Structure formats: C-alpha cells, structure tokens
Amino acid sequence: MAKRDFARSARVGQEIQRLLNAFLQRDLNEPELRLVSFNDVKVSNDLSHAKVYWRSIKNDFVQEDVQELLNDAAKKLRYLLSQEMKIRTVPALKFHYDSSIDYAAHIDTLLAKTREMSKKVQLSASDDSEE
Numbered sequence: 001m002a003k004r005d006f007a008r009s010a011r012v013g014q015e016i017q018r019l020l021n022a023f024l025q026r027d028l029n030e031p032e033l034r035l036v037s038f039n040d041v042k043v044s045n046d047l048s049h050a051k052v053y054w055r056s057i058k059n060d061f062v063q064e065d066v067q068e069l070l071n072d073a074a075k076k077l078r079y080l081l082s083q084e085m086k087i088r089t090v091p092a093l094k095f096h097y098d099s100s101i102d103y104a105a106h107i108d109t110l111l112a113k114t115r116e117m118s119k120k121v122q123l124s125a126s127d128d129s130e131e
Contacts, residue, residue, distance in 0.1 A: 050091035
C-alpha cells in the first residue's frame with residue numbers, strides 16, 4: 001500500500017507543477033514571477049504539504065526577492081490549485097530555490113580543476129622520467 005501512496009503523491013506533485021507553471025504565466029501580475037520556472041514538486045505521502053522547487057530564467061535576479069514574492073503568492077496559488085484539481089485538500093505550498101544546477105556547475109568546475117592538475121602531474125612525471 002505504501003508503494004501506491006508514493007505513486008499518488010508523485011502524480012499529484014506532477015500535476016501541481018504543471019498547473020503552477022501555467023498560473024505564473026496566466027494568473028499572476030508580478031513580472032518578476034513570469035521568469036520563474038517550477039522544476040520539481042515533492043508532495044508528502046499524506047498530501048498535506050508540497051515542497052515546490054523553483055528556478056529563475058533571469059540571471060541577475062535576487063533570490064530573496066523572488067522567494068518573498070512566491071511566499072506572498074502562495075495563498076492565491078493554492079486557491080487556484082483548489083479550483084483546478086479534483087482532490088479533497090490541496091497541499092500547503094512551501095517554496096525552495098532549486099540549487100541543483102548551481103551545484104552541478106560547481107562540481108563541473110572542480111572536475112575541470114582536477115583534470116588540469118592531473119595533466120600537470122603527468123607532465124611533470126614524464127619530464128622527471130626523461131631526465
């Protein structure tokens with residue numbers, strides 16, 4: 001039964017993500033939020049809470065400002081979800097900045113530095129062996 005609950009929460013999360021992205025373009029009057037994309041929604045098994053992960057398309061945004069706008073819009077977004085979804089209770093929305101892309105870029109940078117250092121070590125080792 002737990003497996004089925006998980007599947008339902010995942011399906012509800014996907015539907016919430018789809019609807020929230022549509023609402024940002026259609027129903028909210030905040031220009032800053034039109035450049036936000038919801039990348040993932042994790043819904044608790046009891047469907048009472050949803051963690052909504054967002055990312056801005058704009059590079060020069062201020063994360064705290066966008067976070068505050070999303071928190072201010074949470075009640076309206078939850079109301080809009082309740083009008084569209086056929087579930088008894090719409091989960092409470094909690095917004096989180098999606099830092100996975102930043103983290104992946106950081107890992108890529110570290111890997112590039114490691115490769116560069118490895119090449120230098122190999123070159124110095126080959127120079128030493130030639131002497």
